[in-house]
Amino acid sequence: MLMMKQYYTGPLYVNTYLVYDNEMKKAFIVDPGGTDSGMESFIEMNKLNVEFIILTHGHGDHIGGVEAYRNRFKAPVYAHRAEKEMLASPAYNASKMMFGNGISIIADKWLEDGDEIAFGNSTIKIIHTPGHSPGGISILVNKWLFSGDTLFAGSVGRTDFALCNAAHLFNGIKTKLFVLDDDIEVFPGHEGATTIGQEKRYNPFF
Numbered sequence: 001m002l003m004m005k006q007y008y009t010g011p012l013y014v015n016t017y018l019v020y021d022n023e024m025k026k027a028f029i030v031d032p033g034g035t036d037s038g039m040e041s042f043i044e045m046n047k048l049n050v051e052f053i054i055l056t057h058g059h060g061d062h063i064g065g066v067e068a069y070r071n072r073f074k075a076p077v078y079a080h081r082a083e084k085e086m087l088a089s090p091a092y093n094a095s096k097m098m099f100g101n102g103i104s105i106i107a108d109k110w111l112e113d114g115d116e117i118a119f120g121n122s123t124i125k126i127i128h129t130p131g132h133s134p135g136g137i138s139i140l141v142n143k144w145l146f147s148g149d150t151l152f153a154g155s156v157g158r159t160d161f162a163l164c165n166a167a168h169l170f171n172g173i174k175t176k177l178f179v180l181d182d183d184i185e186v187f188p189g190h191e192g193a194t195t196i197g198q199e200k201r202y203n204p205f206f
């Protein structure tokens with residue numbers, strides 16, 4: 001059975017998610033903002049094999065732990081193709097400002113909208129939701145949606161950073177996320193969880 005744990009990592013306490021199957025001993029990590037949580041010891045204690053690290057987008061607060069975990073777990077990094085520039089540039093991804101040392105990342109696999117990734121008995125669906133960043137994705141696994149900084153409980157991602165596009169953000173949420181089932185649980189990059197139904201009804205931005 002698929003399980004999930006949430007951790008706070010990095011300088012801005014981003015939500016990092018560990019999705020795992022304890023019988024199959026497989027796991028994947030969403031947005032490792034840093035290595036400063038109890039996630040690593042949980043992975044070791046449960047002898048989980050990290051199959052990949054997946055990034056909802058390339059902002060500095062979401063990527064501080066990527067290189068350490070890519071090396072530590074020998075796990076490939078997945079990100080959307082349109083996020084190449086953001087991940088590569090410490091100026092765009094603001095990592096220089098956040099960490100002093102800039103972070104520049106090249107993914108091992110570049111994803112596209114509609115891509116499907118097999119994980120145990122589940123299929124992970126990649127939904128391209130740009131706007132907060134060009135290659136922002138929402139990741140659908142069974143009844144869970146990891147929405148990055150695109151959709152929040154009662155809010156939406158900021159569009160006042162480099163490479164943002166507000167029209168893309170609102171269009172993506174409306175046409176690609178609000179068409180999903182109401183009972184899908186949404187796990188954003190910051191703060192608490194919500195559901196698609198809740199946001200469709202009560203999100204003040206729509």
Ligand SMILES: [Zn+2]
Nearest residue numbers: 057059132149
């Ligand atoms: Zn962001």
Ligand SMILES: [Zn+2]
Nearest residue numbers: 059061149189
């Ligand atoms: Zn963020």
